[in-house]
Amino acid sequence: MIASSRHPFLQGLSKHRGAAPTIIVIFGASGDLTARKLIPAIYNLGQDNLLPPDFYLVGFGRQPVPDEQFRGHAEAAVREFSRRPPDAEVWSRIARNTSYLGGGYDERAAFDRLQALLAQREALAARELQAVFYIATPPSVFRPILENLGTSGLARRHFGTPLVIEKPFGRDLPSARELNRVIAGVFDEPQVFRIDHYLGKETVQDLLVERFANAIFEPLWNRNFIECVQITVAEDGGVGTRGGYYEQSGCLRDMIQNHTMQLLALTAMEPPVSLDPEAIRDEKVKLLQAIQPLVPGPQGDVARAQYEAGLAGGEPVPGYLEEPGIRPQSATETFAALRLAINNWRWAGVPFYLRSGKRMARRVTEIAIQFKRPPGTLFAGDELFNVAANTLAFQIQPDEGSTVLLNAKIPGLETRTQPVKMHFRYATTFGSNTPEAYERLVLDAMIGDGTLFIRGDETETSWKLVTPVLEQWQADGREGLERYPAGSWGPKGADALVAPRGHEWRKP
């Protein structure tokens, strides 16, 4: 509702996508994310004719870099990271309007130069341009950038200037609140687009469509029919060269608090009153607020562990403590699992199991709804009947799609049953060249559609849930930190979370 009031054409998920004339300013222009994701996303939007006719790109960074060199850097990024090879004509249209501005993030004069550059671009375009400020820097400079956007007047240059801000959004509840406070001093909440790139993935959006454009799921989507829900975000890679960053973060902050909780919210929320961004985010917040506080510690609702040496793709790999940049005796968890209870009419009594980890057996992100078993009156009690619990799984990556596990008769002269899978695979139906998450998110920010971004109260609610766990772990150090071999599905403590209800983790 709030977002829609800004532009008459903003109606959330439901509408056509036409962006106003735009100048996008990327802070952290020489960073990894800019090269790997943002520039390729902008290029692909251009190739799909989804950039507005008047489109300008400004890279902002600490180093002084000539425009020409930045354009070369950007073109190399497209060449290396775009899902489609660059078309010379498309790229030259973007490159022509691309420039660079060097300056300190805490240097007010640099923001005045930026102000002048925007004015100059507007003169060139002979029209007003919407400025999109995209903060893709490390979090240490979020604050000076925000403050300078405020004091320079850039944040309110035009009514509704969008601010895009990358993760991590805080590292606990107090820091997230503080960051929201700083933002709120400069931008109105509807201007703010907090990135969680998982929300840009096709299957995450499809989850909304499958839940609410089909009549057969909603009747089953509650405590009467669902036994448990499992959300897995598993990586097979280790910490690699990101040890320095990861030591400050750990799995709960890096994956669970944001991506995994977002998947949970979309899976479990009530149907929104409309597809308006605020309507959807209102439901997500309500869901997150209904989660019962977590009990850390032994016999509690959480497990944490660190990977040891093991195998990845058949090759021996080192344990976390042997990786570069890791402190000796580091207590940083590379795996975390949670058991959540949601206290509302729909979900009371249905456990939600969340897990994420590095160096797990397979790279897979999925949401699995496990239904209750049929009453054992017919197909039960005989070794001929291998009856599994029905499961609906949304696979987010890789091989996006959805699967229903059903029991069917094995052809033959005995009535034997066996679980079989019904599949819908994106790649089979639609081909595999689907847009990257960042294309969707950059476009949505230009258009002002906040559906796939995190609202301030969402991020605080989510931090509120995990912060007591983080504090307990901090206090415990390595005590209670389990270990698991690289290439496995995690530690025993994770199994202990699901065992009391007789459940088992999937091995997807």
Add this chain to the structure above:
Amino acid sequence: MIASSRHPFLQGLSKHRGAAPTIIVIFGASGDLTARKLIPAIYNLGQDNLLPPDFYLVGFGRQPVPDEQFRGHAEAAVREFSRRPPDAEVWSRIARNTSYLGGGYDERAAFDRLQALLAQREALAARELQAVFYIATPPSVFRPILENLGTSGLARRHFGTPLVIEKPFGRDLPSARELNRVIAGVFDEPQVFRIDHYLGKETVQDLLVERFANAIFEPLWNRNFIECVQITVAEDGGVGTRGGYYEQSGCLRDMIQNHTMQLLALTAMEPPVSLDPEAIRDEKVKLLQAIQPLVPGPQGDVARAQYEAGLAGGEPVPGYLEEPGIRPQSATETFAALRLAINNWRWAGVPFYLRSGKRMARRVTEIAIQFKRPPGTLFAGDELFNVAANTLAFQIQPDEGSTVLLNAKIPGLETRTQPVKMHFRYATTFGSNTPEAYERLVLDAMIGDGTLFIRGDETETSWKLVTPVLEQWQADGREGLERYPAGSWGPKGADALVAPRGHEWRKP
């Protein structure tokens, strides 16, 4: 319950399959069905080691045929019609115990000779043999065979001797009742196995498994969530050389009253208390009894039509009246469609549409459950949203399997939706060499499992429903008989049956 009491190992669908020592007597041994279906079924049971160690086959027919010649005829049948090429060793084991007996079906002495032959085989086997009497003759001689089986004492030779009887089981309610009366004078109902070979098809059996071994269907399986059910049994072939037979029958008798009504009963019945044959058949009868009487005539619940010249597989084909053996101005329907209402708590208000025909656009048998649309609050009212009603389709033939029609997001930067299909295909999962219906049915009759056969009260209930329609059509002659081009989906009158509720026939 009744069936189970005969043999301790008889427990219906649920159990292992071991037949007692058996001698099977086929009446109509030189007929088409024997060559095309029964002999190959017996052969394949032999190849799968499902015949009992003591197994004897007797062909009974009007012509005098030497044993050796009959064995040659049978071997040729296996060679031509078996789904697997004959293995010499398997066949020779069966052939060794195969013999022929010539005689009139109304000739009592022939049945005495049969009695003597059975005794001789029992002496050879040095044990008692269960005799299975399989009547595969035209219906005109059902009665004399049954009477001779009675008066000769063969029917009660051993306790529980199974009688298998082929279709057509009567041609209206009075004749079905009369046939049941004759049978009941000779056999107990639990001895009687009325064939509807559709019930032997794998997907029909899988329908039972999918309905009751999965917890996700039953909650949706009622008037609250289902908009309508469509059952289609479409042939692409014409009447061919069977004109003489077909003139006496027509589509309603030949396909709807038996196959299609059976599919309906299995789809719509209440969950049985067990997998015991009588428990399942009790539920089928209850369902058939709950069907509201049909209103024939204009604006009624039925449509009938005859095919005209048209195309089949791109080739021009003649109309029904031009086929060999068809009376000029014949009023026999080659297409029939019914709209049924089921007056019970589960189905009140849900129309069931049944149709069958020859020379239709495609050969396909399917049961399609069409669910209600989701409320139009979210994905509706925009041309970007192509939201179909969810449909669960069981495809019986060809390409057995099941499909769910879902709405999913089309990958891309707009939120467009499109119906997509989730598939489970038997051939993909299990390979394509599945047993033929007759293998299952012959084995079930030997074992005494009546689940997949029609009980006497079932056939009468079904005839009771269609007989008033047959009588009306008889009285109307060609008046009200529509026509449809060969290769189409049928006449306008069929569309008129579904139009009042805004439904459309599927084009599967």
